[in-house]
Amino acid sequence: MLKEIIMPKLGETMEEGYLVSWKKNEGEKVEKGDVLFEVMSDKTNFEVEALDSGYLRKKLYEPSDAPIPVTTVIGYISDSPDEPIDVGKKVESKSVVEKSPEQVPVSGVIKEKEEQEMSERIKASPVARKLAEDAGIDISLITGTGPDGRIEKKDVLEYLSKKGPVPSGEYVVKEWTPLRRIIARRLSESKREIPHFYLEGKFLVDEIVKIKDAKKGEGVDLTYTDFLIFFGARAIKEYPLIDASLTKDEVRVYSSVDIGLAVSIEDGLLVPVLRNCESKSIYQISKERRQIIERARLNKLTEEELSNARFIISNLGMFGVENFQPIISPPGVAIMGVGKIGKEVVAVDNSPVILPVMNVSFSFDHRVIDGTYAGMFYKRFKELIEHPVLD
16 A cells, blocks of 8 residues: 655645655665655754655655645655556646646656766865856866866866956856745745834943853853843843734734744854743853754754744844844744944943943834834833843
């Protein structure tokens, strides 16, 4: 008996996924619970387990950068390794409803795979391959001078120098990766559908600096982000709409404060979530933040750690950025942008004093949050930061 393997729906908002890899070969024995394939969706990878035991009888799709709609049949498990299967008929019946023009069936991928394997058979150093790829050069056109004809970095540079000046208007097409497609789709939807409004301001952080320095002397290294999460959670507890979500035309207000962090990775960004921040000490928050950011950069985040990000903190201050207006990430209704910390002249008791100042900005969804409510939240957040009490 044949059993369908489908592209799973791994989240409430997931509409399509990308097949990253198969963990079993055709004809190979499969036990229920074995990791069968890997899928990318909503910016991270998930390993999918087999729901049935048997044999991987047929793969209908190979890994590619083409999205596959959820519930699409991508393969079959059979009771025996040689069980007859009418693949063509089955694929045709599914494709009428669910196959998108961007999907790449097995036959289309085979040719791409052969070309990729041919390129990989050419001996070249990783640096040379990357240099040729960035320049849009077919590496097979380059003569290698390394051992056994291996193409080295200097060979690529020499080839490029002989090509002469690049003509005006020449360009290389950068292919969309699955991650960039997901980011592009989600942020385009956000700007198109959410009526953003913005607030900007400055937090005096002289007291935070004193606490940071004192804790560092005790061997505890707290970051500004740790303080923003800790005090932000306490301000949100008083103004819970800031951490609400707009889901299925419902405004959902949560009892817990879950804060997402925008984390830059090689080809985009991920937003892991720290849960129940309102009930944790700044030391717990600091430890969890370090751990979750490390897992994000290693692509080891779980579905739970990436789901339901609502209020998000995005920090560009380390690049010298003063202010920016971040885009809200649905289903959340607010996001904070953190700019650089610089010394400014501030009036204290009618006297000019030079103090460290953090530039901050906020984006809000006007369907859920009004300006007055946002202003009151900002004021409370600012008070907590400027008069910090950790206990």
